[in-house]
Amino acid sequence: MRVHENILISSLTTMRLGGPARYVLEVETPADVADAYGFAAQYNLPVFVLGYGANSIGHDEGFNGAIIINRMQGIQKLNTLTGDATWETPTEPSGNEGEAAKSEPVEKIKVMGGEYWDNVVAYACDNGLTGIEALSKIPGLAGAAPVQNIGAYGQQISDTLDSIEVYDSASQTYRILNNTELNFSYRHSLLNTTAKNRYFVISITLNLRHGQMSRPFYNSIERYISEHQLTDFSPNGIRQIVSAIRADKLPDPMVKPSSGSFFKNIYLSDADAERAEEKGYPVYRGKDGNKINSGWLIEKAGFKGKLLHGFRVNDKACLVLINESAKSYNDLAKARSEITGRVYDKFGYWLEQEPVEIQ
Numbered sequence: 001m002r003v004h005e006n007i008l009i010s011s012l013t014t015m016r017l018g019g020p021a022r023y024v025l026e027v028e029t030p031a032d033v034a035d036a037y038g039f040a041a042q043y044n045l046p047v048f049v050l051g052y053g054a055n056s057i058g059h060d061e062g063f064n065g066a067i068i069i070n071r072m073q074g075i076q077k078l079n080t081l082t083g084d085a086t087w088e089t090p091t092e093p094s095g096n097e098g099e100a101a102k103s104e105p106v107e108k109i110k111v112m113g114g115e116y117w118d119n120v121v122a123y124a125c126d127n128g129l130t131g132i133e134a135l136s137k138i139p140g141l142a143g144a145a146p147v148q149n150i151g152a153y154g155q156q157i158s159d160t161l162d163s164i165e166v167y168d169s170a171s172q173t174y175r176i177l178n179n180t181e182l183n184f185s186y187r188h189s190l191l192n193t194t195a196k197n198r199y200f201v202i203s204i205t206l207n208l209r210h211g212q213m214s215r216p217f218y219n220s221i222e223r224y225i226s227e228h229q230l231t232d233f234s235p236n237g238i239r240q241i242v243s244a245i246r247a248d249k250l251p252d253p254m255v256k257p258s259s260g261s262f263f264k265n266i267y268l269s270d271a272d273a274e275r276a277e278e279k280g281y282p283v284y285r286g287k288d289g290n291k292i293n294s295g296w297l298i299e300k301a302g303f304k305g306k307l308l309h310g311f312r313v314n315d316k317a318c319l320v321l322i323n324e325s326a327k328s329y330n331d332l333a334k335a336r337s338e339i340t341g342r343v344y345d346k347f348g349y350w351l352e353q354e355p356v357e358i359q
């Protein structure tokens, strides 16, 4: 375990806000995790588990506690026939079979929680495995991916997640939690609801298959395919399409600080979706339910491209707030309340913040 003191949270999060954390503990082995919690308990300090900081926001006063970061890396292909396992690097050669995915046997992939998520997607795609290709280029570490059930372009990690290996800080034991125990829904799981802050994710195991996604794809992918007359829908083909769509629409957090979507989309019951459609609001009826893109609400409320207290409302995806010049959490709070207030007054929907606050 590596121990650091007084590290600015702004340097650990992509929104680039937040004062000093009293301790930052980087864990490099499963045994380190128990030691890190023990270290915090010894000083009676609260714990916050951080990954890449792409969905976490720091406060000006910092965090008088211990931030624990998973630094365990590696991607392991589990051989389900023999129970054998081999460690591999994330850059395997391409081998797409192009078969219908559902008839193919499951390939179990175990990933350590400190691995960068997009390396996992690249590894899967390079091995011709389908299931997470639409989750390309989501910034963050693999251990955080199940926490808010990351999703994009019609896929979410709950579709392919088999299980996770955790340290349970309540019982001080190591456990395996399987998919059904995690109570997944849109941007939610056990890990950020009923058992928030209880489990530290050490590794995740995914069930992937050789083959490709079935059509129809998500609207924006279909649009991109017809505009560019594409025919490669292999995992790497979809990865390239999603990467191109995202690069056009979403700011790179390393260049323009942000937490990605700052607000969640609005999910509606069938009755509410009908009422919304009668009012002329665009409702997307997808596999994951009826939703209105909150970015559309923010745009129609007049915020597209506007600068609010140092935050730019991204003009291509209004859900994203870019920190252009804000230094204080208060600036974010003011921008947030202006947006949520006006959207509520105009449409009657209350926008919910997606990123987690470090406190």
Ligand SMILES: Cc1cc2nc3c(=O)[nH]c(=O)nc-3n(C[C@H](O)[C@H](O)[C@H](O)COP(=O)(O)OP(=O)(O)OC[C@H]3O[C@@H](n4cnc5c(N)ncnc54)[C@H](O)[C@@H]3O)c2cc1C
Pocket: 014, 048, 049, 050, 051, 052, 053, 054, 055, 056, 070, 113, 138, 139, 140, 141, 142, 143, 144, 145, 147, 148, 149, 150, 151, 152, 191, 192, 199, 200, 201, 202, 250, 251, 252, 253, 258, 259, 260, 261, 356
């Ligand atoms: C430009 C941009 C685009 C984005 N696009 C998407 C998108 O398309 N879809 C999407 O779903 N999200 C998106 N996000 C949000 C973000 O990428 C995801 O939420 C990602 O999973 C965050 O990973 P992280 O490692 O940065 O998590 P962090 O921000 O470090 O942590 C997020 C939460 O997970 C918890 N956590 C982290 N690691 C662990 C662990 N090992 N054990 C237990 N808890 C842990 C933290 O306590 C916190 O509650 C985007 C963000 C940005 C900046």
